[in-house]
Amino acid sequence: MDAQSYNAALAELRTVRDAIKKARAELSKLEADRDKRITQLVAYAKAKAERIAPAAGLSVTDVVAVAPALTPDRLAVPASEPHTQTPDPEVLAPASVDETAHQPQGSVTRVASAARAQPNAAEVPAKLGDSATPPPTSKARSLASIPEGTTGDNWFTHTQGLASTRPNFTQQARSTVFLDTATGVLVHRQQTHHLDLGNATAADILTAVFRTIPEGVERIYITAGDPWHRDADRYPYLRDAVAAWLNAPIPGWRTDTGRGRDRMAGHFVHARNPVGRYQRDSGDHHVEIRSVGEWFDTDGDDPTVVRDAFVLLWQALRRHWNDAVIMGSPSQTGRDLWTRTIPTRGQYAEGFPVLSEELRGLLHATAGQGRNELLTPPRVPEQLPQLVEYDRTFAYAKHTWKSPVGTPRRITAATFASWSEKEQMRALYRCGHWQVRVSVPDSWSHVGLLPAPAPGDRAWHYPATPGTTFTTWAGGPEIHTALTNPLQPWKIEILDGILWEDGKPLDDWAKKLKETWTNLTAQAHFQGDPQQARAGHLASRAVRSILLYGIGAFAQRPRMVTGTTPRTAERDVPADAEIIAFDDEHITWQKPTGFSRDPNAHPEWAAAIWSAARAALLTQRHRDDDTYAGALHTEPGTVVAFRTDALYLTEAQNWPYHHHPGDYLLRGHLTGPVTAPTSEEELLALRDAGRAALTTSQEH
Structure with a gap:
């Protein structure tokens, strides 16, 4: 680029800048007008946020934020007790022992207990500027707790007639193709085709694929191109663009309603790795369009390399499971393979029973996933x-050797206090989930050790400011680490707890996956052919995803249902639904439906x-x-x-x-x-x- 081209480009950039500024000003004006109109609607005595939300293209929460008077009764908090209301565990959803350090002398004495649990004690705010501290204008959410007395005790059981059992059927493989929508290259078995995909809409893809492969396919993996992002610049969020791409009408096809033992109905709207499920109007054919990004990250890999990776993965899994089938996603594959390791003899030959819905809801609300925290100045240098x-x-493969089994026991603060120090530490070594009040030592100078609820759904932070006190839930490994860490023991006060027997329900499954991962990693390292080496590497990453997402699938989040409603039938949008996208013709929404009777929910x-x-x-x-x-x-x-x-x-x-x-x-x-x-x-x-x-x- 010469000086003249450089100056011309700068001029064009300034033009774009001015257009953005103008568009933002217009958007702000429209949003202010929308908020004004929402506020005016409060004057109507029967105005409801659930009705106004789809008309405004907002969620109920956003409408209430504009007009607090529209707060639904079920969400209202009595003014007289702003910190003591126990939230619904399904509303407060969060978004993987032997490695712990040596025990300092006397660390056990730092274990405390409370005669009576105070689960919703307010958190003492940390110093401003601490990256682990919530914004001063936000209030950290309180976590759910176990009710006192017999109500809470009744949670400690299993769901009647629901257990994980070994399947008595053989999983069926699906005919699969691999498609690069950027180049139009399609790989089907050992054949490579070049397709004209037009605008790469779902209709274009289905038409081109079924024209090329008349006998039909059941799964189309997109290896590159991200076609669902083609019109992203027309929407404020990627999810909106994805939803529009998935829901665009396709002549001769409709949204799949699901079938078979692995029944999955409807599209899955995800910003990066969505799933489109379609069936012919005649109902005689079903097909999925999926992103291969669910399995591993590609770096411009040709579809033939991706195909080879799945072949290697299947061959490696077959060495441990003679009936292994690669399903649509790593999580589906992981759970299916696990069910085929359920013992046929012994204590759990009849299956692993599923916890009560109340305990599952509590774990869903109080057990976070991986730690994601960024420490900013002044906690680190500029x-x-x-x-x-x-x-x-x-x-995660390192931590599957021991897992909770059996009927859980409730360990109240009084029960824990009655135990000796040896019994207390033994309990913390076992599989448990504990409600605790935590105090950061006055002289602490390192990172936070235990997760605490932060403002926002699924949000967690890790208080580290000396003197901070907070109430949270945590597993035994973390609490044991806080008590026995190599720097300074923290004060932990046990308020309530859930304690299981130690078992090995995942050990056989994880060992087989670890061996598969080791073999594929070695194959990738020693393979002389670069393409096969790359395929081996991708296959090893797929094994990691099977275990990682298989574990996540056990968490069984409350289900979300996605649907579309014509703009002309706006009243039919469910009252408890969240609007996630809309256009001139349709409103796309989603709503939680609670926990399903999933036999593999653990x-x-x-x-x-x-x-x-x-x-x-x-x-x-x-x-x-x-x-x-x-x-x-x-x-x-x-x-x-x-x-x-x-x-x-x-x-x-x-x-x-x-x-x-x-x-x-x-x-x-x-x-x-x-x-x-x-x-x-x-x-x-x-x-x-x-x-x-x-x-x-x-x-x-």
């Missing part, structure tokens, strides 16, 4: 000396693994090397971020790495000075730069 990324390899297993994984990010023992790794084994002020199973530090560490699940692998190294990231986008940009820099240095 200019970082360097940024080093350590990623725990196949992390949120207690997911919660235990997630707790152990979060604890291992803080401290993890390497027995063979007689050493420890984790955030608490770094200097205060050197931890920049946690991201599920990764740590970002300002100093390199000499932690052992033996290619075992859970080991800390050096993934990126960016030399400084580096401006400290203040958002997730900035962190991810630095992560990518650090990984590229490390790869370059290793190649030279």
Whole structure:
């Protein structure tokens, strides 16, 4: 580019800037007009937020924020008790032991108990500027608790007639093709075709694929192109663009209503990896359009490489499951494979019973997933000396050796207080979920250790300011880490708890997946053919997804149903639905339907693994090397971020790495000075730069 072209481009950029400014001003004007009209509607005595929401294109919550007088009765909080109302556990939904550190002398004395639980005690705010502290204008949500007396005691049972059992049928494979919508390359078995996809709408894709393969297919994996984002610039959010793409009319086709034992009905609206489910009007053919991004990240890989990866994955799984079938998603595949490891003899030959709906709801509301936290200045320097990324390899696979089984017991504060210190510590070693009041030591100078509820649905933060007190729920591994960490024990007060027997319901499943992962990783490393090496690597990443998302599937979140209603029938939009998209013809909405009678719902297993994984990010023992790794084994002020199973530090560490699940692998190294990231986008940009820099240095 020469100087003239540069100046011309700058002029064009200024024009775009001015157009954006003008559009924003117009949008602000329209939004102000909309809010004014909502406020005027309050004058009507029978005005309801549920009716106004679809007309305004907002959720009920957004309407109430504009006009608080429209707050539905079921959501209103009595003014006389703003902090004591126990929320519905399904409303407060959050979004993977032996590695804990040595026990300091006398740490057990830091365990306390309360004669009576106070589950909704207000959290003492931390100092302003602490990145772990909620904004001062926001109020941290209170977590659900177990009712006192017989009402709460009755939760401690199983759902009658519902248990995970070994299947007595063989899963059927689906005819699958792999399509790059950017190039039009379609791979079907050993054949490669070049398609004209037009505008790459769902109608264009189905027409082109079925013209090329008349005998039909049942699953179309999109390997590149993201066709559902083609009109993203027309919508404020990616989900809106995706919903419009999925719901666009297709002559001769309609939305699938589901069938078979793995019945899945309707489209799944997701910003990055949506699922479109269609059936012919005649009902004789069903097909899914899915993103291969559910399984692994591709980097411009040809569809033939992706096809080979799935072939290698299937062959590797067949060595452990002779009836293994790759299903549409990693989570479906993971749970199906797990059911085929349920023992046919012994205590659980009749299956693993499912907890009561009340306990499942409590775990759903109080057991978070991976730790995601960004520490910003002044907790870290404005200019970082360097940024080093350590990623725990196949992390969740390390924490599946022990899981809760049997009928759970309630451990009240009084019961816990009556035990000896030895009995208390033994209980915390076992599989449990505890409601606790936590106090950060006055001289604490490192990262937070336990998750606490933060403002917003599914939001968690990790208080670290000395003197902060908060009430939360946490698993045994995290509480044990807080009590026995290598720096300074925290004060933990037990308010209530759920305690199970220790069992191994996931051990056989996880061992087989770990062996599959090891074999595919080795195959990728030693394979001489670059294409097959890449396919082996992708297949190993798919195994990771099977375990990771298989564990997440056990959590069984309350189901969300997505639907569309013609604009002319606006009154038919369900009153409790959230509007997620709309256009001139249709309103797209979603609504929760609660928990289904899922025989494979075991949120207690997911919660235990997630707790152990979060604890291992803080401290993890390497027995063979007689050493420890984790955030608490770094200097205060050197931890920049946690991201599920990764740590970002300002100093390199000499932690052992033996290619075992859970080991800390050096993934990126960016030399400084580096401006400290203040958002997730900035962190991810630095992560990518650090990984590229490390790869370059290793190649030279």
